[in-house]
Amino acid sequence: MLLSLALWIQATAFFTYLRGSTYSYPSILSLHMVFLACFGGMIVMTDLRLLGFAMRKRSAADVIEQLRIPKRIGLLFMVTLGFLLFACKAEEYYYNIFFRLKLIFLTLVFLHLLLFRRGVLDEVPQLDTTKRLPGRVRLTAYLSLLLWTGVAICGRGIGYIEVPWGIHAKLPDSILALRAFYR
Amino acid sequence: MLIENPLNSSIYAFPVLECFHIVGFTLSVGTIALVDLRLLGIGMNHQTPAELADDMRFWTMGGLTLMLVSGLLLFSSDPDMYYLNMAFVLKMVFLVTGIIFNYTLRQKAVLPGASPGLGKLAACISLFLWSGVLFGGIYIGFIMEGLSFSNL
Numbered sequence: 001m002l003l004s005l006a007l008w009i010q011a012t013a014f015f016t017y018l019r020g021s022t023y024s025y026p027s028i029l030s031l032h033m034v035f036l037a038c039f040g041g042m043i044v045m046t047d048l049r050l051l052g053f054a055m056r057k058r059s060a061a062d063v064i065e066q067l068r069i070p071k072r073i074g075l076l077f078m079v080t081l082g083f084l085l086f087a088c089k090a091e092e093y094y095y096n097i098f099f100r101l102k103l104i105f106l107t108l109v110f111l112h113l114l115l116f117r118r119g120v121l122d123e124v125p126q127l128d129t130t131k132r133l134p135g136r137v138r139l140t141a142y143l144s145l146l147l148w149t150g151v152a153i154c155g156r157g158i159g160y161i162e163v164p165w166g167i168h169a170k171l172p173d174s175i176l177a178l179r180a181f182y183r
Numbered sequence: 184m185l186i187e188n189p190l191n192s193s194i195y196a197f198p199v200l201e202c203f204h205i206v207g208f209t210l211s212v213g214t215i216a217l218v219d220l221r222l223l224g225i226g227m228n229h230q231t232p233a234e235l236a237d238d239m240r241f242w243t244m245g246g247l248t249l250m251l252v253s254g255l256l257l258f259s260s261d262p263d264m265y266y267l268n269m270a271f272v273l274k275m276v277f278l279v280t281g282i283i284f285n286y287t288l289r290q291k292a293v294l295p296g297a298s299p300g301l302g303k304l305a306a307c308i309s310l311f312l313w314s315g316v317l318f319g320g321i322y323i324g325f326i327m328e329g330l331s332f333s334n335l
Contacts, residue, residue, distance in 0.1 A: 022330060025325075026321055026322055026325045026330070027318070029321050030314075030317055030318040030320075030321040030322070033208075033317040033318075033320070033321055034313075034314045034317050034318075036205075036209060037208055037209050037212035037213045037216060037313070037317065038212075038213060038216045038217075038220075039213075040209040040213055041209055041210065041212065041213015041214055041216055041217055042213065042217065042226075044209060044210060044213060045213070045214065045217065045239075045242070048242070054238065054241075054242060055238045057234075057238070058229075058230065058238065062229055063227075066226060066227045066228065066229055067226065067227065070220070070225065070226045149206070152202070152205050152206070152209070153202050153205075156198065156201055156202055156205060157198070159324070160198055
């Protein structure tokens with residue numbers, strides 16, 4: 001089901017063109033890196049502020065508030081560019097263990113936001129006068145750093161997995177037929 | 184070769200170093216970009232560019248150090264290949280220009296009395312230079328796999 005979706009998307013005219021074009025894939029990947037630096041930098045600095053390591057002269061709530069919109073825009077670009085990269089080679093990515101792990105980490109990031117946003121991050125303004133933010137706020141920041149580092153490491157890992165195309169010889173006929181159909 | 188580079192004796196050394204390299208450039212380029220975006224009026228506008236640059240200084244320097252140390256180690260794994268790789272050479276040009284620019288002209292552009300127009304120009308140049316570094320880094324791998332600039 002997911003595999004046939006992957007086969008379909010990479011067979012669309014647009015992604016067939018992108019895959020065949022010499023400079024598209026590396027250029028999209030490079031842009032993904034540019035946004036990684038900008039967007040990742042914002043996340044890291046927010047977390048470092050919550051931990052009390054960076055921007056101590058500024059209020060933590062103010063740092064979170066100012067970066068909220070830029071971070072959303074950054075995420076939008078990251079996801080869009082990431083999707084383009086995925087869809088060019090959807091079948092390879094489907095089998096790629098690091099791609100699967102990356103999706104798991106991204107799911108955990110989303111859960112992290114759901115769990116900690118209302119309970120912890122929204123109360124930062126009231127806590128800001130304290131010299132050191134409470135343990136639960138710092139835990140949230142540590143978890144965020146950990147999960148996003150996981151996303152980045154898995155992203156790098158994707159490139160290291162050579163899909164052993166030979167395994168397709170052992171795939172069930174139904175999947176081989178699907179591949180042939182979408183080619 | 185008389186002495187084998189220990190980096191090449193483990194298949195994990197290179198990818199692990201690359202992860203440190205990624206953390207390093209996220210910190211350095213990320214913090215530089217935050218100040219550039221501020222100069223362009225995007226993002227952390229409650230601080231002056233000078234205040235923000237001051238907040239970021241330590242982290243930019245730390246990120247640059249991590250990036251350069253891990254980068255040198257990565258380079259040492261196969262220096263001849265990198266030397267002959269056009270993307271690597273271009274990346275180094277962008278990197279050296281970027282670092283010099285960051286600690287000279289852009290440092291002046293964030294000062295309190297600096298003209299906002301010049302600040303915006305400096306921010307654009309800075310973002311361009313560091314994007315060049317990142318593009319170069321990605322293209323190194325694709326040139327290794329046979330991509331050539333000659334038919335551009």
